[in-house]
Amino acid sequence: MAIPQTNESSLTQGQINQLEKATPFWKIIFNQFIEHKMAVAGSIVILIFVIIALGADIISSITGLDPQKQNVSARYLAPFSTSEFSMDMKENEIEKWSEKNPELAVELSNFIKEKSLFSATDGQNPLIGFGTQDVSVVTAAIASENSASINSFKELTKTFTTKHWFGTDEVGRDVLIRLIYGTRVSMGVGVMVAIASALIGLLVGSVAGFYGGRIDTALMRITDALLSLPLVPVLIVLAAVDLQKLPAIKALMRPDNESIVKMFIILCFFSWMTVARLVRGSILSLREREFVLAAKTLGAKDSTIIIKHMFPNVIAPMLVAISLGVGNSILFEAALSFLGLGIMPPTASWGNMLNNAQEVIYKNMWLTILPGIMILLTTISFNFVGDGLQDAVDPKSIRR
Amino acid sequence: MSNEIILDAKNVKKYFPIKKGLLLRHVGDVKAVDDVTLTVRKGESLGLVGESGCGKSTLGRTLIRLYDPTAGSIQFKGEDFVALKGEALRLKRKNIQMIFQDPYASLDPRMTIGQILRQPFEIHNILEPSQRDKKVVELLETVGLKASHINRYPHEFSGGQRQRICIARAIALEPELIICDEPVSALDVSIQAQILNLLKDLQKKFNLTYIFISHDLSVIEHFCDRVAVMYLGKIVEIGSRDELFKSPQHPYTQALLAAIPRIGEGKKKIKKSLTGEVPSPINPPSGCAFHPRCSQKIDICSKKLPQLAGSNGHQKACWLYESETP
Ligand SMILES: Nc1ncnc2c1ncn2[C@@H]1O[C@H](COP(=O)(O)OP(=O)(O)OP(=O)(O)O)[C@@H](O)[C@H]1O
Numbered sequence: 105m106a107i108p109q110t111n112e113s114s115l116t117q118g119q120i121n122q123l124e125k126a127t128p129f130w131k132i133i134f135n136q137f138i139e140h141k142m143a144v145a146g147s148i149v150i151l152i153f154v155i156i157a158l159g160a161d162i163i164s165s166i167t168g169l170d171p172q173k174q175n176v177s178a179r180y181l182a183p184f185s186t187s188e189f190s191m192d193m194k195e196n197e198i199e200k201w202s203e204k205n206p207e208l209a210v211e212l213s214n215f216i217k218e219k220s221l222f223s224a225t226d227g228q229n230p231l232i233g234f235g236t237q238d239v240s241v242v243t244a245a246i247a248s249e250n251s252a253s254i255n256s257f258k259e260l261t262k263t264f265t266t267k268h269w270f271g272t273d274e275v276g277r278d279v280l281i282r283l284i285y286g287t288r289v290s291m292g293v294g295v296m297v298a299i300a301s302a303l304i305g306l307l308v309g310s311v312a313g314f315y316g317g318r319i320d321t322a323l324m325r326i327t328d329a330l331l332s333l334p335l336v337p338v339l340i341v342l343a344a345v346d347l348q349k350l351p352a353i354k355a356l357m358r359p360d361n362e363s364i365v366k367m368f369i370i371l372c373f374f375s376w377m378t379v380a381r382l383v384r385g386s387i388l389s390l391r392e393r394e395f396v397l398a399a400k401t402l403g404a405k406d407s408t409i410i411i412k413h414m415f416p417n418v419i420a421p422m423l424v425a426i427s428l429g430v431g432n433s434i435l436f437e438a439a440l441s442f443l444g445l446g447i448m449p450p451t452a453s454w455g456n457m458l459n460n461a462q463e464v465i466y467k468n469m470w471l472t473i474l475p476g477i478m479i480l481l482t483t484i485s486f487n488f489v490g491d492g493l494q495d496a497v498d499p500k501s502i503r504r
Numbered sequence: 505m506s507n508e509i510i511l512d513a514k515n516v517k518k519y520f521p522i523k524k525g526l527l528l529r530h531v532g533d534v535k536a537v538d539d540v541t542l543t544v545r546k547g548e549s550l551g552l553v554g555e556s557g558c559g560k561s562t563l564g565r566t567l568i569r570l571y572d573p574t575a576g577s578i579q580f581k582g583e584d585f586v587a588l589k590g591e592a593l594r595l596k597r598k599n600i601q602m603i604f605q606d607p608y609a610s611l612d613p614r615m616t617i618g619q620i621l622r623q624p625f626e627i628h629n630i631l632e633p634s635q636r637d638k639k640v641v642e643l644l645e646t647v648g649l650k651a652s653h654i655n656r657y658p659h660e661f662s663g664g665q666r667q668r669i670c671i672a673r674a675i676a677l678e679p680e681l682i683i684c685d686e687p688v689s690a691l692d693v694s695i696q697a698q699i700l701n702l703l704k705d706l707q708k709k710f711n712l713t714y715i716f717i718s719h720d721l722s723v724i725e726h727f728c729d730r731v732a733v734m735y736l737g738k739i740v741e742i743g744s745r746d747e748l749f750k751s752p753q754h755p756y757t758q759a760l761l762a763a764i765p766r767i768g769e770g771k772k773k774i775k776k777s778l779t780g781e782v783p784s785p786i787n788p789p790s791g792c793a794f795h796p797r798c799s800q801k802i803d804i805c806s807k808k809l810p811q812l813a814g815s816n817g818h819q820k821a822c823w824l825y826e827s828e829t830p
């Protein structure tokens with residue numbers, strides 16, 4: 105085809121290349137976003153929580169804290185206190201130690217008898233009798249001594265005490281490490297649900313928007329029906345369903361993550377509708393927008409129109425919906441777990457930590473406050489991020 | 505202007521079905537364009553005028569195949585344009601372009617002007633990619649913008665500048681026919697004149713043909729060679745600008761013209777101006793659709809539909825001018 109006979113350009117190719125470069129669109133959005141101070145604060149909180157959630161195992165191995173380890177002699181400890189193993193647990197540990205290091209054990213027993221550090225009654229193992237005393241007594245007695253056996257024993261006695269920054273719960277588990285593992289579960293479920301339901305919503309919404317007609321009506325009636333269900337009672341009923349009976353889902357589950365998978369499926373099932381409506385609405389309006397019509401009259405293929413014009417204009421509101429959805433999903437997960445229908449103990453989640461704490465809300469308030477703060481912080485952060493994104497991606501609000 | 509006919513539309517109809525209920529039963533039609541016959545000659549500007557909702561945009565969009573006509577034939581340069589489908593239609597589209605009313609909605613807010621104007625060449629794979637930028641700059645300069653605008657986003661431009669960008673996009677593929685759907689009604693009056701002059705210059709330069717949709721008769725008078733007046737999906741009068749403005753014949757055209765304020769004429773024509781609402785295109789009045797608002801209606805008007813008739817290319821659909829009675 106002939107090239108249109110417009111004026112010869114006054115610029116050479118070189119000069120054109122030197123023109124001020126376009127700011128990429130994501131950068132414009134980013135610049136807008138960082139103007140929203142609360143959204144930035146929210147992103148920082150989320151980032152910290154994500155790092156904590158991903159690093160939970162590392163934190164656990166460094167601090168030696170174990171989210172499942174119970175200690176009935178140290179229930180409901182206040183924050184910043186130190187717990188000590190019970191006599192039984194100490195005895196267990198010492199026996200294990202002696203089995204592993206028989207020579208050291210003999211040496212240490214002799215040492216105890218020699219120095220008469222402990223007067224054993226008949227038939228009592230002096231080593232165990234000595235070691236199961238209060239840790240402070242034991243360390244004081246051998247503090248000045250220095251030999252292979254004693255050093256090894258000192259190491260062992262050190263593990264008998266644990267510092268609990270946030271106290272302990274009703275079975276003596278450390279609250280801090282449970283909150284950290286709870287972050288992983290609660291945020292994991294929240295984010296995954298938000299993303300998965302956004303994808304379902306994108307699929308349903310775009311099918312409805314593109315094809316229209318009967319398909320659209322059918323899909324939207326289903327969406328409306330689901331939207332109009334009273335969510336909490338239905339969730340409670342569904343949470344009581346035993347998904348193990350469904351063979352397809354059974355393959356996905358191990359006993360330890362069963363309740364998580366179940367939670368994920370249930371929440372996904374009830375949270376795709378908003379995105380579906382949003383996407384359908386955007387596509388319906390985009391289809392009639394003049395720039396899409398203009399692309400069509402230029403001869404653009406449907407695929408070009410979808411990829412170049414529809415997708416970028418739908419993805420932005422979707423991102424907003426996802427970030428707002430995370431907050432909602434976390435809240436729902438917490439609510440269900442609080443009711444005892446969500447994530448099952450011993451797996452920690454913020455919701456079931458709250459559930460466990462409800463009986464002692466007056467006596468041990470921190471047990472309810474701490475998970476509550478975590479839920480509040482994440483939900484608010486995600487909402488602020490969603491808000492910031494909403495402002496940032498709206499082309500109308502774009503300034504320079 | 506030659507006598508070559510570039511677009512020939514015969515009995516074109518565009519009905520939008522109204523569907524109701526869960527099963528989407530078909531309960532009626534919006535008869536947005538109802539039996540329009542129209543020819544456009546190469547190099548002319550044909551004005552399309554009428555009140556809001558009379559189907560001007562729908563007719564324009566049907567002629568350019570954004571909508572599939574419900575019935576009728578459209579020939580573009582002697583070739584059947586309605587029968588074209590899929591890839592063939594896609595490739596043919598570059599010969600007819602459209603400029604839309606709202607310059608704010610006509611440009612994708614997420615694309616730079618360069619990306620927008622490169623698109624026509626990318627779609628039809630014209631020019632080496634390295635040559636396209638140069639071409640885009642030429643286009644920008646042709647429509648009175650600067651090369652430095654190439655890497656900016658639409659929100660950085662005023663309405664008039666955006667309309668210039670839309671015009672640049674419309675002429676990029678060197679079309680023969682451009683349908684302008686109220687291209688200046690969203691703009692300030694001072695900018696309107698600039699855009700109209702630009703369109704006129706481009707017409708001379710590239711030998712363009714325009715279908716110019718507007719509800720503003722003074723713009724039409726300034727811009728068009730021929731004018732078609734639409735009422736409720738039908739053309740009620742069509743003729744050369746001079747004839748139509750000097751001696752309007754259809755009572756609707758007369759009423760429209762009477763509504764234009766003219767210097768020195770005072771208020772004496774106001775009595776002929778339009779009263780009443782535009783009837784619904786779903787259930788148009790029987791006979792001549794204009795009869796409920798017509799000040800000169802006679803018996804037959806509500807019974808039988810008048811056909812376009814007349815000589816010298818000045819035609820009207822009105823019983824007042826029919827010699828024979830049925
Ligand atoms: N996609 C559609 N679906 C259903 N009805 C439509 C559609 N598009 C237009 N209509 C109807 O068709 C009729 C003609 O509309 P159209 O937009 O063509 O009018 P117009 O003359 O361009 O008006 P305006 O001057 O306001 O732009 C109107 O009654 C309108 O409601």
Ligand SMILES: [Mg+2]
Nearest residue numbers: 560561562685
């Ligand atoms: Mg219109």
